[in-house]
Amino acid sequence: MSKQNRYSLIIMVFGAFFGILCSTLMNVALPTFMKVFGVSSGTVQWISNGYTLVNAIMIPVSAYLTKKFTFRSLFIFFASIFLIGTVFGALAPNFLTLIIGRMIQAIGAGMMMPLVNSLAIRYAQPGKKGAVMGIVGLAFNFSPIIGPTLSGVILNYFSWRYLFILVLPFIIIDLIMAVTALPKIPTNQAPKFNVEGLMTVSFGLLGLLWSFSNVSQYSIESMTV
Template identity: 60%
Template sequence: MTAFHISEAQVQWVTNGYMLVNALMIPVSAYLIKRFLFRNLYILATLIFLAGTLLGALCHAFILVIVARMIQAVGAGMMMPLVNVLAIRYAEPAKKGAIMGIIGLAFNFSPIIGPTVSGVILDYLSWRYLFIIIIPFILTTLVASLIILPKIPHNESPHFDSRGFVLVSIGLWCILMGLSNISTASFLSWQVGGLLLIGLVFSLIFVKSQLGHTDPLINLHVFNHGQFVTATLVNMLIVATMYGNTILLPLLIQTIQHRSALVSGLVILPGALLTGTLSRLSGRLYDRISVKRLVAIGLSIDCAGTLLQALIGTSSSPVILAIFQAVRQLGLVTMLIPLQTHALGLLPYEMVPDGVATFNTIRQVAASFGTAIIIAVVALVNRTFPGNGHIGIEAGFLVCLLLLVGAVIAARRLQSQFKRSI
């Protein structure tokens, strides 16, 4: 924000733009997985991610930073479903939870440890190193992909639903833009209400078009499976709070408490390390314990941590904030991987690519919309109570808590995975 002299509403597009493009690429990947070799797709995705990273390291304008992040999102949006489909389709049933735990370590640990690493970089180096530092890892991944990945054949030649892609792109972009404008415009203005209405109309047209399409962009028939619907809904609400929280904590520490980015990163570090340590264990627990029990335990812990953040977090020291965040992360790591494994592991073999695409698309959309809504609430409260920025942050934490309460209600419909074959 300081380097480019931009507002909170503008800076959130670095995150929201990435997550929304990522979400749009995930259903496209369902088509690509059916159409092309797994190995070739993964290498292509890595090259695209590398291109976005290089652009980010070299650019001089904020708009190019957003473009660079969106290019990265194209590559990342392809990688996530590829890895998940490989695990769900080819792993032994008794080991799916453990393998998904390893995969979850990468996907869930990265966005959590990111603020810590970026805090250190921003305090001691240029913001460009946020891009430069990951280039060696991308190159290592590229070389390993060329050497290790097998050539898994494909036996389908589906038609790409370009009309559906245009419809869902317009719908999601309009909704996200409308939510992002809540803090600066009236709800009845075209910038908010108008865009939200347009987005909803295009989204409804998209849903109708998918139901009657022979090769849909997103196979909505996965929603005929009740446990997939329940697990996806619970995951959506949880993810919205997880990404919203990663925005609230830096805002609290850096803009309200006037501490450095390094302190902000260190507050998040214990919870991130906890996530990294326990991710694989949570996958193994799914192979032994009912998903309903795991989610109940995780949500109880997460709600407790979020309530503490809302009630006394804004006036707490960095040490106390770190403890509250670690409590939240303990709850999250207990349930996120079991929820994903449960949602996808019960689907028929032929529907796994569509299930992965749908689950991850909704996850990314929830992350984008959750962040936009929470930031909008913070901005609205701050505008109502000027000079009391901590009230806006507290309101943001309360929104997270309300979303978690919704997840608690939805999770009551989860069933034990041991009642049916995987």
Template identity: 55%
Template structure:
């Protein structure tokens, strides 16, 4: 790897770490924020879902931006946007302003994140891509898991506002490093930005996610659910129509012509639903049902986060040595075992047992995430890797958003229809949430057999 690309990769990794970290830091803070602003679960989840939705819309936009502008200019610009969003969130006194700050943060992070993947895939040779992507896994897989733990430590002695303000100095350092150390590589490819694609994709995702978040608080046949679902589908169809045959598509749909990219995406989306859903379910379980502190709920996630930190680079190296199918099969099996332990929890379950289940889940998960991401991108032509990175990460965020909305809806419905206390209703909803995760993980085994090593031509499928 050339020195300039290595420096660029490390700087972007450092800045992106805090962008991804912020995506889950709010999950531990949801109970206290709900009390401060007097809001429900459905309203509170927009602190997470709003972030991921804005993030998901900016990631495909990054494919256009990375072909048009230099990596240095993009990183500095969108790191500054992330900084502004953090400042708004730290000073917000109205809940809508707080959500606005989160979404501005997400706009900044939404471009920083794909930059990491593109720089890595361009800099690393095929024999070492797994190892390089393993290092990147520390950002994409470790930071969202450690986020609730960091949040727990902060909330134990400080207010939720510090969840925004404490990331600001690090973002500023990343900006200064980029200004003085990052080389400028100009692209200036003449492209036309597909505005229709952005508009239809934005409204489609917003309507669908909004409909999911209303489950449990509105009737299915109402506009708030069925009406928004229909609108979301209409916008989705309009989006596909605007992209078909476009010379400058918002998302290059040609990436879906590659079978391994599609299989890896399906597996990744399922895993994102379970991973991000877990970061929502566990804080609610520990704080609202077991009446433990935010610090304890953060500590429950800490061992799993440390496993992810240690195993991410190792799993990348394993991809370079062993068939991806074997790694994914072992990882999903371990993840299922940990999830089954979570399904069996009750209000008298010890914190140690809950922590053990989460740690086992993370160990299995980290064996899978890096290999399937490397698998997805390795089979794409170099010319469409920016589009592949954008699409992969977009679907990752969309799955995380819809997964979070789905699991919160399960808790809301269980709480609403339980014929006992609110705490028991929450516990039933949480157990159903974990059971849903387990069913989704079992579905992964259907797709694992379709994975193959890079030594086999794609035409064999």
């Protein structure tokens, strides 16, 4: 892997790290959100479920986008979306806005993670692909582990809004680095987009998450489940 590609990978891993961190950062805060917004345990789960749903949908979409557009344009665009979602969450006046902010975050995070893997696999030297993927995996596995602990510390001393606010400066720094330093690596592919497949996956995942979210409140035979 060239020096330029290594630097690109570092920038992308840094951004994706916070995307994955945000997936578990909110788990400890669910009781806080229930108290602040006056919602039930089933409803508050959508802070995590909505993020997971959108994140899961974006991963298969990334296979098409990485073949259609450059790594630079994709990372800058979706890191910006992640930043917008984080701002939405930090300023959320109600629970619905908070959910929307989380889903916007997930759009960005769901694309940044596959970008890192694609870059590592495509440009790492044949004998070093395993080592590169191991380093990437270490960063990705570390972030969800520290998420709940970090969340507990933040909630102990600050408002729940700081779960979003403290992420903002790092994403802004990463975006500036991406704009100034990421190279334009061209792509010459023209893939076809499977609209029917995306719709099937999206509604299937939505149905599964909706069912599991309601199983604690309704009987297993109910149509809601």
